[in-house]
Amino acid sequence: MRILPPAPGALALGMSFLLLTGCKPVVLAPAGDIAERQKDLLLAATGLMLIVIIPVMCLTLWFAWKYRAANRQAAYRPDWDHSAKFELAIWGLPLLIIICLGALTWVGTHLLDPYRPLDRLSATEEIAEDHQPLKVQVVALDWKWLFIYPEQDIAAVNELVVPTDREIEFSLTASSVMNAFYIPAMAGMIYAMPGMETKLHGVFNHEGEYQGLASHYSGAGFSGMRFKAHATDTAGFDDWVSRAREGQDALTRDEYLRLEAPSENVAPRIYAEVDPDLFARAVNLCVEEGKMCMAEMMDIDSRGGLGLEGTINIQSLTHDKHARRGARPVLGHQPIMVTSICTPEEAALMFADLGSTQPTSRADQSRLQSRALPVPDSLFDRLIAPTIRDAGNTAGTADQKL
Secondary structure (H helix, E strand, O other), X not given: OOOOOOOHXXXXXXXXXXXXXXXXXXXXXXXXXXXXXXXXXXXXXXXXXXXXXXXXXXHHHHHHHHOOOOOOXXXXXOOOOOOHHHHHHHHHHHHHHHXXXXXXXXXXXXXXXXXXXXXXXXXXXXXXXXXXXXXXXXXXXXXXXXXXEOOOOEEEEOEEEEEOOOOEEEEEEEOOOOEEEEOOOOOOOEEEOEOOOEEEEEOOOXXXXXXXXXXXXXXXXHHHOEEEEEEEOHHHHHHHHHHHHOOOOEEOHHHXXXXXXXXXXXXXXXXXXXXXXXXXXXHOXXXXXXXXXXXXXXXXXXXXXXXXXXXXXXXXXXXXXXXXXXXXXXXXXXXXXXXXXXXHHHHHHHHHOOOOOOOOOOOOOHHHHHOOOOOOOOOOHHXXXXXXXXXXXXXXXXXXXO
């Protein structure tokens, strides 16, 4: 008996199935309650859609077989054009499914809103009223992830360690371009955007090591922008925190500026100490010394603007993306930054004395009060108030010279 070799098409099909053995359906194998509920919503929505899709596919094949050219027994009715029963089935059933699918999706997505605190830890464990979530601040850098634990005063690069059966409250931002934070086994994707803070709540119910990634393209090093999420028990998490605090590295503002420079395939790194205001400054694009924070700028704008006194501190925010990514602007020219509205001669006279003249009293805010601009009473009060006072006093000295 002669054995024929497999056809090329059959061989290619077999090889494709062999390649699929390396895939892991992470979304359908969740390790936390939020991901589990998202999986249930996905399967329910898919099942509802299949109620229409499967009959349509089967009827398509059946029609093609029954009304083939070789079947002379098939009824030929060229004058038939309407059936109320068919119309009711064709339009009524899909309409009911769309209504059910819309209601399911509306309720499910609102219950799984990433900004919404968890209402339970698992299907069998309700969340206690005094339950305290673990706060983790996330910064998407080029091309790595920075995780800051504000309560533990530690930070990690490309490594996330969290306890199981405890709510995790992520606060996310980005340094240069929009990115997408995604741990498929824990919760859904959430965007991280520069100048903004987004939220994500999730939980791990099973210990293990899970994959985290940037799910949207963000540049040359995108493929290496991955990290391991380690879910451990409370004792294991406390032990990791203790070991992290024994390190020597500190995440200061200067270290952050060095860290945010573009780099690829960065190995995990631990910081034993973190500047407590670092994340707030990262959100407000003012990690650099002497730069106005967006919170302060918006507060000033809401009060009518700072006038001549504030022009020295204003810098175009479009400058930040290229500076943070280590590249020049697209057109090859530095963007125009508003530094003064004086004439060149007046600006030169004003800048000449800035380096040597010191304000006599930083407590004097009379120039700000004259424009109804008191020091902002907000999250950035202790961070920004000295900057505003310096701006007012420095501008006052400059105006006297002018």
